[in-house]
Amino acid sequence: MITASIVGATGYTGAVLTDILDGHAHVQIKTLTSKSYVGRRVSEVFPHLRVQGIYREYSLDAVQGSEVVFVCYPHGEAHSVVAELVEAGCRVVDLSADYRLKEPRDYEEWYGFRHPRADLVSEAVFGLPERYRAEIAKARIVANPGCYPTGMLLGLLPVVDEIDESGVIVDSKSGVSGAGRTPTEKTHFCSVDENFKAYSEVGHRHTAEMAQELALAAGRFLAISFTPHLLPVDRGILSTLYFRPKAGLMGTEAWLERYRAYYQAEPFVEVCDHAPSLSEVVHTNYCRLTVREDKAAGVVKVFTVIDNLVKGASGQAVENMNIMFGLPEDAGLRRRV
Numbered sequence: 001m002i003t004a005s006i007v008g009a010t011g012y013t014g015a016v017l018t019d020i021l022d023g024h025a026h027v028q029i030k031t032l033t034s035k036s037y038v039g040r041r042v043s044e045v046f047p048h049l050r051v052q053g054i055y056r057e058y059s060l061d062a063v064q065g066s067e068v069v070f071v072c073y074p075h076g077e078a079h080s081v082v083a084e085l086v087e088a089g090c091r092v093v094d095l096s097a098d099y100r101l102k103e104p105r106d107y108e109e110w111y112g113f114r115h116p117r118a119d120l121v122s123e124a125v126f127g128l129p130e131r132y133r134a135e136i137a138k139a140r141i142v143a144n145p146g147c148y149p150t151g152m153l154l155g156l157l158p159v160v161d162e163i164d165e166s167g168v169i170v171d172s173k174s175g176v177s178g179a180g181r182t183p184t185e186k187t188h189f190c191s192v193d194e195n196f197k198a199y200s201e202v203g204h205r206h207t208a209e210m211a212q213e214l215a216l217a218a219g220r221f222l223a224i225s226f227t228p229h230l231l232p233v234d235r236g237i238l239s240t241l242y243f244r245p246k247a248g249l250m251g252t253e254a255w256l257e258r259y260r261a262y263y264q265a266e267p268f269v270e271v272c273d274h275a276p277s278l279s280e281v282v283h284t285n286y287c288r289l290t291v292r293e294d295k296a297a298g299v300v301k302v303f304t305v306i307d308n309l310v311k312g313a314s315g316q317a318v319e320n321m322n323i324m325f326g327l328p329e330d331a332g333l334r335r336r337v
């Protein structure tokens with residue numbers, strides 16, 4: 001049994017993590033922490049969770065002895081807790097953005113804080129199993145990818161060498177849970193219901209992570225124009241990715257073959273023939289995708305769907321834990337959450 005704790009367990013990602021870990025045959029939950037719900041029962045805060053447990057205030061003592069700790073704090077709040085935990089001997093999966101960027105000075109530009117731990121930034125492994133499985137297995141800190149970058153990277157990794165110098169257009173639509181549990185004017189029911197709009201039209205923070213990982217995979221810089229949109233649904237992200245192939249068109253079937261070959265051994269990426277919909281993946285850890293060649297326009301279009309809270313966050317975090325502890329990669333991840 002692996003002893004696991006969740007720091008910031010009362011957010012949306014923390015609640016889904018609690019559910020997955022509670023049903024995981026190899027995990028015992030030690031501590032669930034909160035700021036606002038200390039002393040309250042899990043089933044009182046989240047009546048749909050049939051999980052025993054009471055939220056405690058975070059302290060190193062409260063989680064000490066956990067073999068793995070999942071940190072589900074907002075960006076800027078996580079890095080010091082992650083550092084403290086690693087130094088106390090815990091392995092950490094950080095769901096925030098605080099260790100995803102490789103260049104410490106990028107945190108100032110994209111997230112507005114000076115990162116105090118350049119040493120740990122360089123040590124952290126970007127937790128996309130389909131790309132970094134071997135590194136994740138040995139990591140002390142796994143920087144769990146952002147939700148938009150997960151869908152985007154899974155859609156482009158098989159073809160990074162084929163993208164021409166015009167780069168990539170990433171057009172994504174997300175459910176409202178992507179913004180976390182605290183409502184804002186933008187995410188209020190009355191703003192979102194029966195409505196649809198773009199936001200952070202240029203320069204969304206996830207662009208930095210997408211550009212970093214696409215460049216590392218391609219071995220060269222590729223420009224990314226990313227536009228997120230807010231869908232009037234709870235969960236799920238659909239991304240449509242556009243690029244021009246540098247060696248010319250080769251037909252939809254040839255692209256599909258490339259994707260099928262690349263992902264044939266992957267437990268959580270499904271290449272399909274149809275344009276996938278959110279309902280096929282929400283509440284699961286699967287990414288489903290397909291590709292089309294648009295001959296008239298000379299572009300290739302890739303369509304990917306994930307659940308932002310599962311493959312885009314907590315499910316992928318558990319997948320990373322499974323890899324870190326030598327468990328079957330799909331342990332605890334085959335049921336709907």
Ligand SMILES: NC(=O)c1ccc[n+]([C@@H]2O[C@H](COP(=O)([O-])OP(=O)(O)OC[C@H]3O[C@@H](n4cnc5c(N)ncnc54)[C@H](OP(=O)(O)O)[C@@H]3O)[C@@H](O)[C@H]2O)c1
Binds near residue numbers: 008075
């Ligand atoms: N939502 C998504 O789809 C998604 C996907 C991928 C990654 N992420 C990332 O995962 C992290 C958690 O996201 P979430 O959606 O679960 O957020 P959330 O619903 O807003 O929950 C945040 C959690 O952090 C705690 N918290 C809030 N402010 C804090 C502070 N100043 N200091 C310490 N704790 C604080 C909250 O505690 P109390 O409520 O107990 O006060 C809550 O447990 C974020 O960094 C987010 O960017 C989210």
